[in-house]
Amino acid sequence: MRPRSLLLLGAGFTVWAVAFVALYAMLSVGCRFGWHEVALDMAGGLSLQRLQLIAIFLVHLAAGAAVVVVLRLWKDRGFLYPLAYFAAIAALGASVFSFAGVFFLSTCQ
Amino acid sequence: MNRNLPPQGEETPTPPPADPIRLHRELAALWDTPAGRQQLGAVNHSILGKRFILAAFFFFGVGGLLAMLIRVQLATSGTAFVGPEIYGQLFTMHGTVMMFLFAIPMFEGFAIYLLPKLLGARDLAFPRLTAYGFWCYIFGATILLFAMIAGVAPDSGWFMYTPLSSATYSPGINADVWLLGITFVEISALSAAVEITVSVLKVRAPGMSLARMPILAWYLLITALMMLFGFPPLILGSILLELERAADLPFFDPTRGGDSLLWQHLFWLFGHPEVYIIFLPAAGAISMMIPTFARHELVGYRAVIVAVIAMAFLSFGLWVHHMFTVGIPHLALAFFSAASGLVAIPTAVQIFAWIATLAAGRPRFDVPMLYLGGFFFIFVVGGLTGVMLAMVPFNWQAHDTHFVVAHLHYVLVGGFVFPMMAAAYYWLPHFTGRLAEHRLSKTAFWAIFIGFNLTFFHMHLTGLRGMPRRVDTYPVEARLDWLNLLSSVGSFVMTIGFALFVVDLVVHMRFGRRFRRNPWAARTLEWAMPTPPTSYAFASLPHIEERGDRLSPAREGARLAGGRGYLGFTRNGWMETLGVDMVGGRPDQLIVLPRQTFLPLWSGLLTAAMVLCLLAKVYWLALAAFLAVVVSLLAWTGATGARQDVGALPIGNGASARPHWETEGPPSWWAMVLTCAAEATLFSSLLFGGLFLWLVAPQWPPARPAMPDPLLAAACAVLLVLAALSGRGGLASLLRERSPALGLVLCALAHGGAALLFALMAARVPTPTAHAHNATALVLLALCGLRAGFGAVLAGYGLWRLRAGFLSAARSLDLRIGRVWHDYAAATGLIGLGAAFAFAWLATSGGAGS
Numbered sequence: 001m002r003p004r005s006l007l008l009l010g011a012g013f014t015v016w017a018v019a020f021v022a023l024y025a026m027l028s029v030g031c032r033f034g035w036h037e038v039a040l041d042m043a044g045g046l047s048l049q050r051l052q053l054i055a056i057f058l059v060h061l062a063a064g065a066a067v068v069v070v071l072r073l074w075k076d077r078g079f080l081y082p083l084a085y086f087a088a089i090a091a092l093g094a095s096v097f098s099f100a101g102v103f104f105l106s107t108c109q
Numbered sequence: 110m111n112r113n114l115p116p117q118g119e120e121t122p123t124p125p126p127a128d129p130i131r132l133h134r135e136l137a138a139l140w141d142t143p144a145g146r147q148q149l150g151a152v153n154h155s156i157l158g159k160r161f162i163l164a165a166f167f168f169f170g171v172g173g174l175l176a177m178l179i180r181v182q183l184a185t186s187g188t189a190f191v192g193p194e195i196y197g198q199l200f201t202m203h204g205t206v207m208m209f210l211f212a213i214p215m216f217e218g219f220a221i222y223l224l225p226k227l228l229g230a231r232d233l234a235f236p237r238l239t240a241y242g243f244w245c246y247i248f249g250a251t252i253l254l255f256a257m258i259a260g261v262a263p264d265s266g267w268f269m270y271t272p273l274s275s276a277t278y279s280p281g282i283n284a285d286v287w288l289l290g291i292t293f294v295e296i297s298a299l300s301a302a303v304e305i306t307v308s309v310l311k312v313r314a315p316g317m318s319l320a321r322m323p324i325l326a327w328y329l330l331i332t333a334l335m336m337l338f339g340f341p342p343l344i345l346g347s348i349l350l351e352l353e354r355a356a357d358l359p360f361f362d363p364t365r366g367g368d369s370l371l372w373q374h375l376f377w378l379f380g381h382p383e384v385y386i387i388f389l390p391a392a393g394a395i396s397m398m399i400p401t402f403a404r405h406e407l408v409g410y411r412a413v414i415v416a417v418i419a420m421a422f423l424s425f426g427l428w429v430h431h432m433f434t435v436g437i438p439h440l441a442l443a444f445f446s447a448a449s450g451l452v453a454i455p456t457a458v459q460i461f462a463w464i465a466t467l468a469a470g471r472p473r474f475d476v477p478m479l480y481l482g483g484f485f486f487i488f489v490v491g492g493l494t495g496v497m498l499a500m501v502p503f504n505w506q507a508h509d510t511h512f513v514v515a516h517l518h519y520v521l522v523g524g525f526v527f528p529m530m531a532a533a534y535y536w537l538p539h540f541t542g543r544l545a546e547h548r549l550s551k552t553a554f555w556a557i558f559i560g561f562n563l564t565f566f567h568m569h570l571t572g573l574r575g576m577p578r579r580v581d582t583y584p585v586e587a588r589l590d591w592l593n594l595l596s597s598v599g600s601f602v603m604t605i606g607f608a609l610f611v612v613d614l615v616v617h618m619r620f621g622r623r624f625r626r627n628p629w630a631a632r633t634l635e636w637a638m639p640t641p642p643t644s645y646a647f648a649s650l651p652h653i654e655e656r657g658d659r660l661s662p663a664r665e666g667a668r669l670a671g672g673r674g675y676l677g678f679t680r681n682g683w684m685e686t687l688g689v690d691m692v693g694g695r696p697d698q699l700i701v702l703p704r705q706t707f708l709p710l711w712s713g714l715l716t717a718a719m720v721l722c723l724l725a726k727v728y729w730l731a732l733a734a735f736l737a738v739v740v741s742l743l744a745w746t747g748a749t750g751a752r753q754d755v756g757a758l759p760i761g762n763g764a765s766a767r768p769h770w771e772t773e774g775p776p777s778w779w780a781m782v783l784t785c786a787a788e789a790t791l792f793s794s795l796l797f798g799g800l801f802l803w804l805v806a807p808q809w810p811p812a813r814p815a816m817p818d819p820l821l822a823a824a825c826a827v828l829l830v831l832a833a834l835s836g837r838g839g840l841a842s843l844l845r846e847r848s849p850a851l852g853l854v855l856c857a858l859a860h861g862g863a864a865l866l867f868a869l870m871a872a873r874v875p876t877p878t879a880h881a882h883n884a885t886a887l888v889l890l891a892l893c894g895l896r897a898g899f900g901a902v903l904a905g906y907g908l909w910r911l912r913a914g915f916l917s918a919a920r921s922l923d924l925r926i927g928r929v930w931h932d933y934a935a936a937t938g939l940i941g942l943g944a945a946f947a948f949a950w951l952a953t954s955g956g957a958g959s
Contacts, residue, residue, distance in 0.1 A: 020444065027440055053440075086415045094451055098426070101439075101447070
């Protein structure tokens with residue numbers, strides 16, 4: 001196994017960390033520019049702020065799920081792979097728990 | 110070193126195995142540090158590990174003494190023991206000493222002493238870096254200590270919140286002492302982080318794949334990586350705050366486009382992971398001790414590794430829970446609250462793994478187990494109040510009260526001090542070769558345990574009744590006297606316990622019974638050696654065929670002492686150990702370690718001189734000292750490498766390996782990669798700061814945005830790319846057995862030119878004291894320039910190594926290390942230029958305060 005395979009251990013949580021940074025940053029940007037006050041009719045009246053946050057969340061959720069699926073295929077390759085797989089599952093769960101608030105919590109108050 | 114080298118291609122037979130006594134004498138002659146003045150030149154991990162531990166324990170005493178003074182002051186209402194000014198110094202120094210001068214160095218000492226022995230190596234990857242880290246720690250700590258004695262200790266709290274710590278409200282030298290002294294100590298921490306990471310990944314016994322590493326090595330690896338990414342934000346924050354104080358650059362001044370919350374973000378980006386950086390090594394020690402006393406291997410070895418990885422990441426997503434009351438949107442509060450609650454899960458996985466190990470085994474109770482029992486109780490209480498504080502509504506109520514003081518002491522004392530006392534009893538026989546009588550151990554434990562709970566449990570109550578932190582007194586009407594008096598009495602009981610603990614250790618060292626080997630019947634490698642250990646740790650290195658906690662130290666120890674493992678001989682006067690393939694553990698290089706030297710001491714002294722010059726505000730002398738530090742560090746390299754190709758050398762057991770300077774991925778190459786990663790974190794933190802201020806800070810936009818000259822910037826970008834390409838070209842020439850001189854000269858000139866252009870652009874930033882945007886642009890350009898300047902130094906160093914005969918197609922390591930930096934400096938320089946334009950564009954388009 002190459003040294004690079006070590007990085008797989010953090011793959012799932014890296015997606016979680018990127019989601020965290022992206023959501024926190026874009027939340028601040030949206031509040032700064034008043035996106036929470038821009039209602040989008042084509043999105044059922046959702047604000048631009050909530051829509052972009054949900055989009056970021058779902059993209060990262062999909063990325064986290066993709067990491068889990070790929071690592072599941074590789075998990076019999078050796079010691080590091082099952083560890084990376086279970087860490088990725090934990091990260092996916094952490095993402096859902098940490099960021100699900102984008103669907104219902106007030107964004108800029 | 111090269112005087113004794115055989116030329117490449119000449120047959121080099123494996124030296125015949127020496128008899129054990131002769132082998133010991135030969136190894137000791139190489140590895141021992143002579144007595145007397147030469148001890149200052151020690152680079153041996155056992156010596157330096159013990160020095161770190163002793164120094165950290167001394168500072169634990171200092172911090173404890175300060176805590177006693179705090180408790181005297183708070184024992185009753187309206188006490189006039191010390192005034193508010195001194196009280197400010199007392200609690201600031203107590204926190205600072207305990208966090209920076211006790212906990213982190215204690216972990217470092219613990220790791221430095223144990224790690225090579227656990228991994229089956231003779232020393233760490235960079236012994237001189239260990240020594241330099243030690244001297245930085247000692248000199249930085251001494252500056253803080255002397256400041257305290259002189260009555261000018263920091264007094265703005267251990268987290269130095271602005272604007273209290275800014276020049277307006279802290280005009281004296283006190284805050285500078287903290288900012289410069291702690292940054293100095295952090296050099297030591299970052300050195301240790303690089304040292305530990307590379308050592309765990311590369312310097313192990315053959316056969317010890319990652320799957321076979323003892324669990325403590327996993328903990329230390331992950332902790333070191335956390336330090337690598339956790340400390341740079343604070344180092345950046347300290348630099349920015351010192352620049353604000355010394356040069357009036359207003360990063361944290363809200364009247365000039367700065368924001369005091371930026372400091373809080375940078376501080377807690379470090380500060381919260383710091384809690385886990387302290388806890389995880391202790392948890393690793395627990396994961397070693399419990400299996401020994403349970404007489405059963407750790408249950409859930411893999412689950413524990415996953416849990417530690419999860420903790421490491423999650424711990425970087427909690428920092429804002431220290432800032433819940435500053436006014437943050439509900440959704441952001443939810444992100445940080447959820448992550449703060451989540452971290453309890455991987456913690457619980459470890460605790461259940463330890464309980465399961467005890468349940469599955471046949472536990473035998475000894476003194477270390479008593480202290481681990483104390484850990485379980487106290488840490489779980491601290492963890493539960495931590496979950497309470499992670500909940501936003503409760504946090505708002507308890508924020509800045511003594512409830513938080515109680516929580517953090519339950520977590521840190523429970524999570525670090527109790528496990529480390531257990532570890533002291535467990536590994537002290539290893540240090541001393543003596544077994545403890547434990548006459549005072551139990552009494553000491555109960556005094557500490559009862560005293561601790563008496564002291565801190567009541568703080569939950571005083572906190573819930575509204576007693577604020579960091580206030581030197583309280584009115585009698587608050588009716589807090591009895592609870593506080595009990596806390597103070599408890600603190601004295603606890604101190605008596607610690608005094609008994611010290612006496613017990615001294616008695617152990619003086620009168621303990623001698624033993625031969627492995628008194629606890631442990632199954633890890635550190636017990637497969639004589640105790641106290643020899644300077645070279647292993648007479649020969651083992652081949653590991655089992656997981657690191659399933660070994661038979663007695664059998665293995667006898668075999669290794671007889672020289673029947675790898676490297677059971679000496680040659681060329683080299684201090685040798687083996688490097689392995691990171692994942693699989695196959696030996697892939699012979700690491701030749703540097704001999705004892707005073708150079709780290711000199712480098713430490715020069716670094717101290719630089720810090721003192723900065724404190725005294727003699728900046729030209731500080732610059733001269735900085736240059737002297739760089740020269741002294743380059744002087745280290747005189748003793749590394751060879752002037753001729755060596756080729757593969759026998760390492761015993763029929764195997765052979767090339768010396769590390771002739772291999773693809775030696776420790777020093779990885780160290781440079783990790784250094785770049787740490788610097789990238791600092792750089793990212795600066796970019797975050799620039800964006801944060803634009804987005805959040807008042808008084809935006811600036812009157813005169815700092816737009817770099819496009820022509821200068823374009824020329825600079827071209828030079829950066831040229832530097833990277835010519836650095837690569839030089840290396841390619843060397844590998845094709847041509848002279849790399851032209852490439853290196855071009856690389857040095859291009860880097861130098863880029864550095865000058867960055868300096869020119871920085872000098873043209875309009876009035877950096879007028880607005881935080883301009884100040885940020887100045888620092889951004891200066892940092893990129895500094896990087897390019899260092900690139901020029903590295904290219905020049907390559908030329909010097911070429912001229913001195915250290916380079917060939919097989920010996921290209923110096924240029925490959927340089928290439929990493931050249932590429933990194935070019936990439937981040939280009940990003941820096943882009944960021945400078947982006948910040949200027951954003952500034953012209955307005956900001957939060959516009």
